Amino acid sequence: MFVPFVFNMSTFDEAPYLWWFYMGLDFAKRHHSAIIAQEIYCTTPPATFSAKGRKEAFDKAYVENWGYNLPQNRDLQIERIYSIPDQLLDKIVVDKGSISDAFCYLLMQPDERLVDFFSELIQKIETDCKEPIEAFITLLHLPSLSVAAEKNNIPVIHFEMGCWRKPKYINTSFWDTENLLGGATVEKRWNRFCREQKERPFPVFSKKECLALLLRKENLHYLKLFDRKPTKKMGVALGYVNYETFACKTHLNDSEILYRVRKKYGLQNMLVRRHFGDPYGGQYPRYASAMEPKGRSTLEFIADCETVVSLVSGTGIEAMLLDRKAITLLPSPSYFVSGHEIEREGLCAGEDFLSFFAFCYLIPWECLMNIDYMRWRLTNPTEREIYYKHIEFYFEKKQLPKELILQEAGNRLQGMLEAQDYKMGKS
Structure with missing residues (x-):
């Protein structure tokens, strides 16, 4: 039960x-x-x-x-x-x-x-x-x-909406038996993934291929953003104005992030995106000229920035999928592969880690409350088994040919897009 x-x-x-x-x-x-x-x-x-x-x-x-x-x-x-x-x-x-x-x-x-x-x-x-x-x-x-x-x-299963979610993406979820905002699951499982990968290699997806699999079919045109030239040095992904899960550990908040980014890069070189679900409706009038225009997607926000900084937002991992750098300031699933100081360079994870994070650490939303899936996960299956199970789920969901899975990274993109009736064309 x-x-x-x-x-x-x-x-x-x-x-x-x-x-x-x-x-x-x-x-x-x-x-x-x-x-x-x-x-x-x-x-x-x-x-x-x-x-x-x-x-x-x-x-x-x-x-x-x-x-x-x-x-x-x-x-x-x-x-x-x-x-x-x-x-x-x-x-x-x-x-x-x-x-x-x-x-x-x-x-x-x-x-x-x-x-x-x-x-x-x-x-x-x-x-x-x-x-x-x-x-x-x-x-x-x-x-x-x-x-x-x-x-x-x-065991206690901790979950949260994943970095990729509706309306732009297929819904995903975090699934972790440790604290999502303080546990070390990502690092431990990534090391296990690498050991298994070294013993018997399994397919890694390029960043564009990850997007082609995670984006909802009607949103595949966002793939063109991958090659857009950023116009701002730093994007700030805001969270809730007040959130006890952070406040219980530190006084660091979005106001300080904005202040430090402005001090380092100047108001003209930053872009700020409010959290769409912030119940407090934070305004930050000092940064009004740097606020993201209404109606734009997170993907468009990310594409315009060289680096995205946040307290713990999954936007950092999403940014890496668009080949942007990320700075994450507090312990969270994306912290392990991000930069940690606003005044220093951000980091961008490689394709192998992003494949692991997207298709092994995160789970399809449909699996979250599936009893058979939960029982299977609690048997401690290998990372290989988890990885293939999730990838095959997404391929079935999108009705893509499964033989594409075993092709090398970068070689399967065209087939994935053709199977979804989408042509890249020119940016």
């Missing part, structure tokens, strides 16, 4: 992980599993959120993008919903002095009260459901859950 876990104490919105709760609830319904979440998710009818304009509860197009069915009020009546008591969290808030301090504290270290609660809840769920918990699935790394899970030999 796989158990979705929903937790977030940010106050920018009521129930900020509502989409993840409904996605996990839909999974629990279909697979007769359990789900753990804070009280507000477990007790508030979807109709109430719908009346408040929350598209997670009523917008079919939005719901379809995430891959779950529209929730119904009766869904909250299933027996396998387990809530994290507000009373328990309120005590931690009182102890720490504020919600923000309490949230940052819980993101950094286990709390004995929560660890005990989760340990008891694990026993209760397994008793109620008469089956063991095979893994937790969570969007946020919570040390208290990880400690309780480890005591019971239960």
Whole structure:
């Protein structure tokens, strides 16, 4: 039994992980599993959120993008919903002095009260459901859950939307049994990938071939951006104005990035892109003249920049796929192959690493809540097996000839494009 876990104490919105709760609830319904979440998710009818304009509860197009069915009020009546008591969290808030301090504290270290609660809840769920918990699935790394899970030999799967996603790309997802914002999985798995590759070589895709496979068919024209000459020295990919998962570790934020880039390169040599989902709506008036024009894609933003800098954004890896350099300032999946100082040169990973990252480390979004896939991954398959499984999935999804997979990097692009009825033409 796989158990979705929903937790977030940010106050920018009521129930900020509502989409993840409904996605996990839909999974629990279909697979007769359990789900753990804070009280507000477990007790508030979807109709109430719908009346408040929350598209997670009523917008079919939005719901379809995430891959779950529209929730119904009766869904909250299933027996396998387990809530994290507000009373328990309120005590931690009182102890720490504020919600923000309490949230940052819980993101950094286990709390004995929560660890005990989760340990008891694990026993209760397994008793109620008469089956063991095979893994937790969570969007946020919570040390208290990880400690309780480890005591019971239960892995914790951490996920997030991948660097490549709709509407321009096929949807991908991170899938990691360590903290996405502090673990060392990428480096460890990359080293294992290299060892396996040395023992018995398997195909590496060129950057353009990666794009040809990851871009949605109707967006293949963005391949032409690969050869565009940058017009700006530095692009700044902004995140949320305030994000506790960063704030709990450092005061470094987007304002300082902007200040340092301006100081180093000048306002005329920088381009700034706001995070499309930033709930705070950061404005940064001092940098208004450097802001990305509305209506342009992230791909166009990247193509105009020699280097892209961010706190942890996956935009850095996307930039490398367009042969641009990246600077990532905080530990995250892209940190391992990026530059780490604004005042120094950025880095661009090679085709072998990007093939690994795109087709081995990241997973197809459709695999995220697939029980057979999760069980298979928890058997610790080789990197070769994971790599081929993902590549074959994408080739089948795009109906491309699988014999192209075994061709050398750079030699399969034309065949991949022809199979998608696209001609490159002139830039």
